[in-house]
Amino acid sequence: MEPGTHFVFGTHTDHGFVATFTSSMPAHLAAWFLTREQFEPVLDTPGLFRLTEPERDGPRRARQAVHDLRRHGYTVYADHALDPAASSSPPRPARPNGLMERRSRLAQAAAGRSPQRGTAPTTATPTARPVPPKPTYSPTAHLPVSTTGRHR
Numbered sequence: 001m002e003p004g005t006h007f008v009f010g011t012h013t014d015h016g017f018v019a020t021f022t023s024s025m026p027a028h029l030a031a032w033f034l035t036r037e038q039f040e041p042v043l044d045t046p047g048l049f050r051l052t053e054p055e056r057d058g059p060r061r062a063r064q065a066v067h068d069l070r071r072h073g074y075t076v077y078a079d080h081a082l083d084p085a086a087s088s089s090p091p092r093p094a095r096p097n098g099l100m101e102r103r104s105r106l107a108q109a110a111a112g113r114s115p116q117r118g119t120a121p122t123t124a125t126p127t128a129r130p131v132p133p134k135p136t137y138s139p140t141a142h143l144p145v146s147t148t149g150r151h152r
Contacts, residue, residue, distance in 0.1 A: 006030070009066050009078040016054035017062040017082070020047050025074075033072075037065035 006025040012018045019039050021030035031041070031049075038061060039049035051058055051065075063084045069076050080086050 004075055005077050006074040007034075007069055007076045009062060009076065009082045011079060011081070012050070015042055015048070015050040017051035017058050018042070019049045019051075019062075019065065033069060033074075034065075037068060039065070
């Protein structure tokens with residue numbers, strides 16, 4: 001382990017996926033980061049944290065925690081199985097579900113002309129409508145005065 005390491009990740013026979021921090025990391029800050037990464041403190045061992053619900057995709061979640069802490073600028077030592085740089089999961093085989101063929105058909109349909117439209121619209125500039133001249137007089141409207149009702 002290189003000097004200046006902040007976190008150490010590994011596997012434990014009793015606790016599953018575990019993490020701890022070194023003396024170069026303040027304990028309260030390390031605990032805050034590890035709990036945000038879904039690790040909980042092990043009660044009988046101070047400074048040791050275990051992954052909550054390790055049966056729920058534990059290896060991936062532990063690798064994600066290592067990745068997140070490194071992205072925040074911390075130096076993390078991890079077992080080979082938990083190091084995202086060393087153990088990338090193999091690519092999943094693509095199952096033929098027809099999605100690529102459907103996308104190809106849609107792309108071809110979008111590129112072609114619609115049979116519903118006869119001719120393409122022209123791109124000529126629209127003709128301008130003439131603006132009516134401004135009147136030289138000001139029109140006034142005389143409304144009858146109502147004697148009943150309220151005045152406004």
